[in-house]
Amino acid sequence: MNEIRIEGGNPLTGEVRIQGSKNAALPMMAAALLHKGKSVLHHCPKIADVFVMEEILRELGMQIRHEGDTLTLDPAHVEKTEIDCCEGQKMRSSVILLGSLLGRFKNASVPHPGGCVIGERPIDLHLYALERLGAVFEEKEGVLTARTDGLVGSTIHFPKVSVGATQNAVLASVLARGTTHLEGCAREPEVVWLCRFLNACGARIEGTGSDTLTITGVEELHGTEFTVPADRIVAGTYVCACAATRGEIILDGAPLEEMEALMRVYEKMGGQYEAIGGKLSLCSKWVQVPLRRQCTEVYPGFPTDLQSPLMAVLCTIPGESCLVETIFEDRFKTASQLLRMGAYVRVDGRKAVIRGGTLRGAAVEAQELRGGAALVIAGLAAQGETRVRNRQYIERGYEDICRDLSQLGAVIERD
Ligand SMILES: CC(=O)N[C@H]1[C@@H](OP(=O)(O)OP(=O)(O)OC[C@H]2O[C@@H](n3ccc(=O)[nH]c3=O)[C@H](O)[C@@H]2O)O[C@H](CO)[C@@H](O)[C@@H]1O
Numbered sequence: 001m002n003e004i005r006i007e008g009g010n011p012l013t014g015e016v017r018i019q020g021s022k023n024a025a026l027p028m029m030a031a032a033l034l035h036k037g038k039s040v041l042h043h044c045p046k047i048a049d050v051f052v053m054e055e056i057l058r059e060l061g062m063q064i065r066h067e068g069d070t071l072t073l074d075p076a077h078v079e080k081t082e083i084d085c086c087e088g089q090k091m092r093s094s095v096i097l098l099g100s101l102l103g104r105f106k107n108a109s110v111p112h113p114g115g116c117v118i119g120e121r122p123i124d125l126h127l128y129a130l131e132r133l134g135a136v137f138e139e140k141e142g143v144l145t146a147r148t149d150g151l152v153g154s155t156i157h158f159p160k161v162s163v164g165a166t167q168n169a170v171l172a173s174v175l176a177r178g179t180t181h182l183e184g185c186a187r188e189p190e191v192v193w194l195c196r197f198l199n200a201c202g203a204r205i206e207g208t209g210s211d212t213l214t215i216t217g218v219e220e221l222h223g224t225e226f227t228v229p230a231d232r233i234v235a236g237t238y239v240c241a242c243a244a245t246r247g248e249i250i251l252d253g254a255p256l257e258e259m260e261a262l263m264r265v266y267e268k269m270g271g272q273y274e275a276i277g278g279k280l281s282l283c284s285k286w287v288q289v290p291l292r293r294q295c296t297e298v299y300p301g302f303p304t305d306l307q308s309p310l311m312a313v314l315c316t317i318p319g320e321s322c323l324v325e326t327i328f329e330d331r332f333k334t335a336s337q338l339l340r341m342g343a344y345v346r347v348d349g350r351k352a353v354i355r356g357g358t359l360r361g362a363a364v365e366a367q368e369l370r371g372g373a374a375l376v377i378a379g380l381a382a383q384g385e386t387r388v389r390n391r392q393y394i395e396r397g398y399e400d401i402c403r404d405l406s407q408l409g410a411v412i413e414r415d
C-alpha cells in the first residue's frame, strides 16, 4: 500500500537514537571516488538515497560492502565516468559526482537534475565553479558532459550560498594543481564534515566552518575510516514531533551544537530542554506560543529542511504564526495536505500564515521528503487515524521513521 498509518493524539515519551546524516554521508560517498584506497564509513544511514548512491557507484565499478551500519567503498577498479541516467535522476545530489569524477578522471557525464517539487534548483553555481577550475561542459538530451585537461586552482566567489555547489567545488579542487580560494561558501555542517573527511584522506583544506575555504591541491589522496555524524535534520524532525504531541522524549546522539536555531525556536514556543552526556532531553508540555515570524535561512539560521515539520507543530498551537521560506520557492506544498487535516494555513508566495488548533486524522499524500515527515508529525498530533501515502519519499532520508516513533510510544505502522 506504500502508506504510513498513524493513530494520533498521544504525547510521545521514551528515548531514540539518531541515525547517521544523509546529507553528510552522500558527499563522503562521492569523495570516495577521488583515490584508489578504501573508504570505511561507520554510522552510515540505511536510507533509499544512500542505496541509490551505492547503485550509481557500483555501476561505475566501485566495490561496496555493507556490514551493519558500516559501508566499505573500494574504488580500485573504477574506470567508467558516465552516470547512468535512470539511477542518476532518482537523486539530485548525483550532481556532486561531477567534482569527484573530474578531479580524478578528468571527465564525467551526469544526467541534468532538472527542477523538482521543492523548487527550480538550478545548477548554474556548480557549473560556474567547475568551469573556473578548468572544466568544459556540453549538454545534450539532458545529459551533462564535462571534460578538462587537468583542473587548476583558482579564486571562485559564489554570488549565492549553495551547499551542493560548495561541496562540488571542494571535491574538484582537492586534487587540482595549485591553490583554490572559495569565497561565499555554504557553512552548513555537511560542508564542514566533507572537508574533515577529505582532510582525513590527505587533502589540505583550510578555513573549515567559515565562508572562505583555501584548498591546496595535493598529488593524491588515500583511503580512510570515518564516522558519519548524526543527522541534525532527523533529530530536528523528532524535536518537532515531540513539540506537536506535547511529549517528553530523549534523543540519543542528537548533534545539539548543529541545532541551535531550531532549539531557540523550540524554546520560543515554550519547549524546554537540557543536554546531559550526549543525550538531548526534551519537555514539550508547555509548548503553546505561536511564532510571530520565522524565516528559513542558510546555516546557522533556521534550516529550510525543518520548515514543514515546524509548520506541522504550528498547526497545533492556538493563535497566529507566520513562516517565511527564503531558500526553496515551492516548499509550502505540504500546506494543502495539512488543510485536509483541519489545519488553517494560508500561503502567499514565500509566506505562510498558520492559525493553530485541533487537527483531525485524514488520508494525505507525501509529495517530498520533509513535507512527508511533516505529515507524519501532524498525524501523531491529530485525533483519529491518519494515512500518509507515498512513504517512499520519507524513506529517502529516514531509516525507519515508524520504528523510531513506535519506540517513542506512537501508534504507527507501515502498510
Ligand atoms: C543533499 C543535500 O545536501 N541537500 C541539501 C542541500 O541541497 P542543495 O545543495 O541542492 O541546496 P543549495 O544550498 O544548493 O540551494 C540553496 C539555494 O540556491 C539555489 N541554487 C543552488 C545551486 C545553484 O547552482 N544555483 C542556485 O540558484 C537553490 O535553488 C536554492 O534556492 O542544501 C539545502 C539547503 O540547506 C537543503 O535543503 C538540502 O537538504
Ligand SMILES: C=C(OP(=O)(O)O)C(=O)O
Binding pocket: 023, 092, 093, 118, 305, 369, 370, 397
Ligand atoms: C531537500 C532535501 O534533499 P535533496 O537535496 O537530496 O533533495 C532534504 O534533505 O530535505
